[in-house]
Amino acid sequence: MRTRPLKVALLGCGVVGSEVARIMTTHADDLAARIGAPVELAGVAVRRPSKVREGIDPSLITTDATALVKRGDIDVVIEVIGGIEPARALITTAFEHGASVVSANKALLAEDGAALHAAAEQHGRDLYYEAAVAGAIPLVRPLRESLAGDKVNRVLGIVNGTTNFILDKMDTSGAGYSEALDEATALGYAEADPTADVEGFDAAAKAAILAGIAFHTRVRIGDVHREGLTEVTAADIASAKRMGCTVKLLAICERAADGKSVTARVHPAMIPLTHPLASVREAYNAVFIEAEAAGQLMFYGPGAGGAPTASAVLGDLVAVCRNLVAETTGPGESAYTQLPVSSMGEVVTRYHISLDVADKPGVLAQVATVFAEHGVSIDTVRQQSRQDGVGEASLVVVTHRAPDAALSGTVEALRKLDTVRGVASIMRVEGE
Amino acid sequence: MRTRPLKVALLGCGVVGSEVARIMTTHADDLAARIGAPVELAGVAVRRPSKVREGIDPSLITTDATALVKRGDIDVVIEVIGGIEPARALITTAFEHGASVVSANKALLAEDGAALHAAAEQHGRDLYYEAAVAGAIPLVRPLRESLAGDKVNRVLGIVNGTTNFILDKMDTSGAGYSEALDEATALGYAEADPTADVEGFDAAAKAAILAGIAFHTRVRIGDVHREGLTEVTAADIASAKRMGCTVKLLAICERAADGKSVTARVHPAMIPLTHPLASVREAYNAVFIEAEAAGQLMFYGPGAGGAPTASAVLGDLVAVCRNLVAETTGPGESAYTQLPVSSMGEVVTRYHISLDVADKPGVLAQVATVFAEHGVSIDTVRQQSRQDGVGEASLVVVTHRAPDAALSGTVEALRKLDTVRGVASIMRVEGE
Known part of the structure; x- marks a missing residue:
């Protein structure tokens, strides 16, 4: 086993960060065995340095996150600050200074993941983010x-x-x-x-x-x-x-x-x-x-919580450290299909629509005609006189699969019918 | 992207093997994009060469699996034969000739996993086996x-x-x-x-x-x-x-x-x-x-089936090929805790025991005494006269947590009671 420890900078020490620090300390031997080298917490960047943080050496605490990631001896940066900035700048700086990054930052990855992946690849480092989606669940x-x-x-x-x-x-x-x-x-x-x-x-x-x-x-x-x-x-x-x-x-x-x-x-x-x-x-x-x-x-x-999210962060930390020991990197961004993202109107699914209508003959025929004109095929209809309204009924329509745009057009036309008092709810039906 | 293809030998071409071969062909471009190099089916070892195998070049078929893994140009061997031999010998030979191995062989891994891992490590190659446990489920x-x-x-x-x-x-x-x-x-x-x-x-x-x-x-x-x-x-x-x-x-x-x-x-x-x-x-x-x-x-x-198991095999194939391209290996066997395996007697759990007993006063007291003597604490008892027997009743006992050895001793003693006609069933209660 390699004896020089891998140095880890922790950015953020809230609910997740403090759990990460705790497990890194209490399970140090296990982590070293799994990585093939010891890992050491080399610095913790926080906003409120005066807060008492049990189990963390106070000399590791700093408010200058940028200086920490620029130190030059940091092997892995764990970012659990969240939000777009300063997280994005800190991660980019970390790559520039030769560190790999483990992040739990869903907002940043969903906003600018491609740029982060590109920075990781440019500097030959890893970007792992299991904790960004559904906490501890390996996804x-x-x-x-x-x-x-x-x-x-x-x-x-x-x-x-x-x-x-x-x-x-x-x-x-x-x-x-x-x-x-x-x-x-x-x-x-x-x-x-x-x-x-x-x-x-x-x-x-x-x-x-x-x-x-x-x-x-x-x-x-x-x-x-x-x-x-x-x-x-x-x-x-x-x-x-x-x-x-x-x-x-x-x-x-x-x-x-x-x-x-x-x-x-x-x-x-x-x-x-x-x-x-x-x-x-x-x-x-x-x-x-x-x-x-x-x-x-x-x-x-x-899907959330300090310890479960920390579990995901530590799984990534082990992987990233193993890659550093083996002088390699894990799979980077895989965006080779370059498929375009279609708009909601093109989504095809089923719908459950609840209408408040006048309780008189011919209403169902009118409503059914509107669906037909927009190419939305009806699966079932349930009609029910309402107890609370005089001369009012509710009509529940469940459709076959249709494009969302066709359903929107249908609903717009239904709202214009005199006999339709209101569209109480529209809900998609999935998983069938 | 590296242009020289990685060569794959497939051992076994049954339900799983034929799906692996099919996906390797139909999804060749996707696999190449994910690996960073093309992969090529270089040989398929089968027992019945005369069987028609749609989509597989007949010139790749051989009955000599040993010669195939010894060829020297094989990068990855996929073993989907199952059983102990010849699978074990073939996998060992594959490592000796510089190939990494993807296996779906649960019996062999459960019997002799340590030796296979050791062979992989000795030759600096990977042994992956996602398909050996619960088919397609990543575990x-x-x-x-x-x-x-x-x-x-x-x-x-x-x-x-x-x-x-x-x-x-x-x-x-x-x-x-x-x-x-x-x-x-x-x-x-x-x-x-x-x-x-x-x-x-x-x-x-x-x-x-x-x-x-x-x-x-x-x-x-x-x-x-x-x-x-x-x-x-x-x-x-x-x-x-x-x-x-x-x-x-x-x-x-x-x-x-x-x-x-x-x-x-x-x-x-x-x-x-x-x-x-x-x-x-x-x-x-x-x-x-x-x-x-x-x-x-x-x-x-x-947990089973040709296509799901093939999915797990191919996931491993991509990982193993990526490691070969990066000239590294994935995590090997991790057995550093060396914890002993205790016998069943030491397992602590709850029990649901169904007894056929004589339908007369004092039986419950006798039964309860036997449990107490063996240190097994009773949670609930349900006593019921049986419709089919004259003078017989059934007694259903649910215990608190107790060692399996204590429960076995209890049951042995219960069988010796005159009033216990039989032990109809014993079942453990888990997941609470």
Whole structure:
């Protein structure tokens, strides 16, 4: 075994960083055995140096992250700061000074992954980021390596624990969105400002990263169609149950049927209770992958939290250190297919539409005509007089597969019908 | 990109081998892009050369596998023959002649993995075997690499599709074992001689491999305690349901509480319906991993079949070829902990015991005394007069956690009681 230790700089020492530092210390012998060389924490960049950090030598603490990555003796930089800047500049500087990088930064990778990969390649160093997607669940490595001889056609993921907790709560207790969000906040599953989670920004970043790796092409967060779950109602969940479904906020990445383009989107969707993703409870994450030869695979586990995310960071640290010892690098960016990303209008799926309509003869015929005119074929219709309205009924239409643009056109035309009082909800049906 | 192709010898061209050859041909460009060099099928060793093999150049076919691996121009040998010999000799010869090896051979790896790893290391070549455990499901790589910075404490796996199909059928239809086996055979899920599956040999081999990788120590198939599912009855399944459980044939690998030894075993067990493994249906496989930092992870997918297994082989082929191009090797055997494997008697778990007893006062007191004398604490007891017997009752005891040796002693003593007519079944309860 090599005796000179590999030196690691840790950027950020919050929930994840402090766990990384702790495990590096308590499991030092195991890590050395797995790497073939000892690893040593050589510096920790923080914003608040005065905070007491148990188990970390105070002499390692610095507020000057840039000076730390420029030191010249650093072999690996672990970036767990998050956000675009200064993380991007620090990672680029790290590569320029000969370090490999392990990052948990989904926002940055989804925004500018290509430039980071290019910098890593230019300087002959590694960029690993297992922790950026679904915390501890091994996904990046299985997609980049285990399935490297296969062709992935679809990725369906529950990649945000906060929203899964909220939807699971709504499903099991019948609670409305606000009530479920309050409970998630009280239990620490949702942040004080839950926007990034409930509006789907967090899931969209992960969708971009997953789509890029799965389809060997570049997908940025701006390419991902995004709808949050704030408009999901208790009535939607009840409708889903009647169909033998449940509602999940899904990140969906698909290769088009002709193989010439890809799509990536995040939105609430109904999935059948028989689908493996339907039983993913509470704040757990899971990603379901359909590959040509492998068939249907699912990866399940905790999608966030200090220790689980640290586990993913340390797995990458071992890999990156092993590569340094062997004087090689792991697989870099694989974007050789250069497939374009199509817009949401080209996505083909099924829809569950709930309409408030006048309770009189001929309404169904009118509605059905609008669907037909837009080329959207109806699978089932359920008509029901409403208890709360005089002369009103609700009409629930489930369609066959149709392009999203055709469905949008249909809904726009439905809104113009006198007999349609309102479109109560539109939800896609996936995973069938 | 390097232009000289990497040459691959394929040993075996059955269900898996023919899929490997097919994908290597149809996806040649993708594979070359992922590896950074073209790969070429340079020879295929078969037993029956006269069989028509669509898509394979007949000039590549040979019956002399030894000569093929000795040719000297082979970069990678893919071994999908199975069994101990001649596979072992061929793999050893391949290393001696400078080739890396991708194998799907669980029996050989569970029997003699250490010697194969040693040969690979001696010659500076790779030995990869993702396909040996649970077909297409990435498990070996996540355990060896993604969790390399974590500490795995337990692995619970449904790693045999045939037996899961049989148990799922018994659970959903109320069928008995023989009836469910007949259906599995008719549908092609069970072989004409189902011994390797139903007696747990196949699962035991996978348990040995998983335990070795998870705990960084050597575990051979002979170290694995093994019980098949042939004695599981419809009554056991019904009992499990009453407890909110289902019955699965599990491969269970555990680190002892003191961390100083490991155990590996295969047997039918009751698991709660709320456990993620409980919803694994039909012939699917899934492996549930408990790691110190990552928490609970599950990997799910098809555990067998030509295309899924070929997907795992090709993922390994890409990794091994990338290593050859980079003139390096991947992680070798990691057995540095050298933990001993304890016997079944030291395993600590819960038990569900069903007794046929005389229906008269005092029996429960007698039975409870026997449990107490052996240090096995009772959790619940359910007593029921039997409809089919005069003066007979059944007594169902569920224990708290106790060592397996203590439970065996208890059962032996129970059999000697005059009032105990028979021990109808003993089943362990896991996953709580």
